[in-house]
Structure formats: C-alpha cells, structure tokens
Amino acid sequence: MYDESDPVAYGVVVERGRGSLPFALLHGEPLVACAAWAMGETGVHLLDLTTPWDAVREAAMPLVWHDALCPMTPPDFLAACVRRAVADGVAVAGVLAVTDTVKELVDGPDVPMVGDTHDRDGLRRLASPLVVPADVVAELDDWPSTNFRAALAGLRRRHDVALVTAPAAARRVRTPEDLAVLEALTRR
Known part of the structure; x- marks a missing residue:
C-alpha cells in the first residue's frame, strides 16, 4: 500500500x-475500475x-503503465515496482513465470509437427505494471505503446529493464474463461 515516503x-x-x-465485471466491478482503484491505493496520480x-x-x-486486463494486480506490488524503478533508475516490468508446457512447431513433410519441448525456466509472461523512471520518461518522444509487448520492446532497445515476478493475482485476462479463473483466484 501507499506510504507517504513512497x-x-x-x-x-x-x-x-x-x-x-476491460468493461467486463469482476467481483461486480468493471476490470478498468479495479485496476484504477489499485493504482489509487498506491498513491499514483x-x-x-x-x-x-x-x-x-x-x-x-x-510513469506507471498499468493494463486494465491485469485488474487484480495488488497495490503493494504496484508500489514496490515504482520504488524499484526510482531506486535503481531502471524501467520495471511485472512478469509471471510460464507454467504451461511449451513445444516447438516444426515443418513436417506434409503438415507442421510438434517438436522439442522448450525449457520454461527462462520464459516469462508479461503482466503489469510497466514503470518508467522519470529520466527515461524525459527521453521518450511520446506515450509508450498501449500494446505492452511493444512498449516493453521499445524500452529494452534503449534502456535497462528489470523483470520483476508478479503475484498470481496479477495475471492477464484474455477471455471470459480467464476472467472466471481470476475471479476464483481473488475471491475473498
């Protein structure tokens, strides 16, 4: 949560x-509202x-870039990312470990075939937030892309970016099924 020293x-x-x-309901509230409330609890303007x-x-x-599709990212995590970006002078991106099995798709003689299994230990899934320290904001020509992958890629081309493991509640919602999972995961 927000601390006056933050x-x-x-x-x-x-x-x-x-x-x-972003306007679907989670615990009776739109995702975008849940995300905005979390930001407000961190003291972000x-x-x-x-x-x-x-x-x-x-x-x-x-600048804190928070995705409405990661609506239950805890305020404590958002605040920790801001503190890290300011203290270390690096952009910070919230990420989640990849837990699915990741297979390679290879060209077969007639149809694509399933190939080797990739080691998922080094793989991460982008979550939220993306925090840009003030000195990096000063160097940007315009708002970062609203596509978080593109925004992260743009930052990584010119600046250091720390990938910080987010809590499970920060998972991204892509489908109504994902929404049901997140609602179950964050039910009080």
Missing part, C-alpha cells in the same frame, strides 16, 4: 485496443491518454 508517480490504466473486456505528452515529460515523475 515516490510520487503519474500513471495510466490502459484500456485502449482491448475491446470490451492517474492521467489519461489525452494528457499532452510534453506535460507528462516536464513533470519529471515516474
């Missing part, structure tokens, strides 16, 4: 490009994507 940051809950799913980028850059504050 760094002040701006943040955005990204729902663009995600269809209607919420902005929207209509805020002029120059104003964001000139504020010289870290």
Whole structure:
C-alpha cells in the first residue's frame, strides 16, 4: 500500500485496443475500475491518454503503465515496482513465470509437427505494471505503446529493464474463461 515516503508517480490504466473486456465485471466491478482503484491505493496520480505528452515529460515523475486486463494486480506490488524503478533508475516490468508446457512447431513433410519441448525456466509472461523512471520518461518522444509487448520492446532497445515476478493475482485476462479463473483466484 501507499506510504507517504513512497515516490510520487503519474500513471495510466490502459484500456485502449482491448475491446470490451476491460468493461467486463469482476467481483461486480468493471476490470478498468479495479485496476484504477489499485493504482489509487498506491498513491499514483492517474492521467489519461489525452494528457499532452510534453506535460507528462516536464513533470519529471515516474510513469506507471498499468493494463486494465491485469485488474487484480495488488497495490503493494504496484508500489514496490515504482520504488524499484526510482531506486535503481531502471524501467520495471511485472512478469509471471510460464507454467504451461511449451513445444516447438516444426515443418513436417506434409503438415507442421510438434517438436522439442522448450525449457520454461527462462520464459516469462508479461503482466503489469510497466514503470518508467522519470529520466527515461524525459527521453521518450511520446506515450509508450498501449500494446505492452511493444512498449516493453521499445524500452529494452534503449534502456535497462528489470523483470520483476508478479503475484498470481496479477495475471492477464484474455477471455471470459480467464476472467472466471481470476475471479476464483481473488475471491475473498
């Protein structure tokens, strides 16, 4: 949770490009509202994507990029990511370990075939948030992409990014089935 000694940051809950799913209900509330409340509990000052980028850059504050499709990311984790980004001067991305079996698809003589199993120990699934320290924000020409993979890739080309293991509740919702799993996982 927010502590008065925590760094002040701006943040955005990204729902663009995600269809209607950010407005589906989780525990009776829209996903986007759940994500916004978590950000509020961290003390992050919420902005929207209509805020002029120059104003964001000139504020010289870290920027928290939170995905509405990761609505139950705990406020404590969001705050820890902000603290890490500020303390270490690196962008921080919340990730989850890959637990599924990952197989290679190879060309067969007539049809594709299942090949080798990949070692999943080094694989991570992007969750939320993506926190950009103020000095990195100052170098960006515009808002990061609303596609978290593209935003992360863009940052990694020019800056150090720390991948931080997120709690299971930070999992991304892609389908109504994922929503049911997240609701069961986070039921109080």
